[in-house]
Amino acid sequence: MRKAVLTYGLLGGALIALLQAVQYRYLVVDHSLEIYGGLVALIFVALGIWLGLRITGRRERVVVREVTVPGPPEFTRNDAKVEALGLTPRELEILEFIAAGLSTREIAERAFVSENTVKTHSSRVFEKLGARRRTQAVQLGKAFGLIP
Amino acid sequence: MRKAVLTYGLLGGALIALLQAVQYRYLVVDHSLEIYGGLVALIFVALGIWLGLRITGRRERVVVREVTVPGPPEFTRNDAKVEALGLTPRELEILEFIAAGLSTREIAERAFVSENTVKTHSSRVFEKLGARRRTQAVQLGKAFGLIP
DNA sequence: CCGGAAATCATCCGAACGGGTGACGCGCGC
């Protein structure tokens, strides 16, 4: 910015010097009015440039660049999706157990219910998710942000 | 840009009209030189402003603010673990299919092999991973960095 | 050329899974 102004200033000065040199060689004194006008014009053009830059100011554009960091994303459950699918807390819990790689029996033990109950819950999870297999339920569950 | 020029033009015109009105009321003709000079100055200031904006362009200082976003970590296969477990490329491929939630039959179709072959591969994957179920294999595979 | 790893396909069988259906109790809101 300052460099630009300086450049224009020097350029203007050079031009004036040139004009003067030219004037004294080829022009007579009665052209002084035009030359004076030209100088005034030059000066005020320079002033205008300075003013223009001054007034408008430099505008800053803030560019927000999102940088994906390799770190593990903290998991936040997609409650909206849970709501939309109509998944109950218990069903979500069983889905997590399934995703952990547990068998029906193991889930039953950890959840303190019978295997039949686990099967019922998982069946409901499957139909709500539109899955036909445990692995598919897990895949969909992760894709929907239901489980970490 | 054009709007700015227009604005300055109109402003200049208005000023000139004002000056003329003022001139004819309070100033005598022998002040015409100063007025002329002022007008010239005004015009060239306007020109200068326009030129300044034109030449230097709208200089924008781009401030890049990097915001770390919790985005998904890019996956890089843990080849050392693959080596250590002795998993073959084909087995790894079948593991990925399993993780995608596909059934044995679907995997067979996509891999252009028989279901029996898929079963053989998956069995080997299970014993190498120490898994007893598909879901467990998927869980371990992800934990080991074998699959995304 | 020969041995071994990898990939392919097969058969058998028991266990696990998925789908369907029915039922019961509990708490909550109309």
Place this chain on the structure above:
DNA sequence: GCGCGCGTCACCCGTTCGGATGATTTCCGG
């Protein structure tokens, strides 16, 4: 109180899965 959602449990049946085992082909390195 009645209905409803939720959680619980049960039985049946067909499918899929997992485990064990054996065989063949292909390719690569010693």
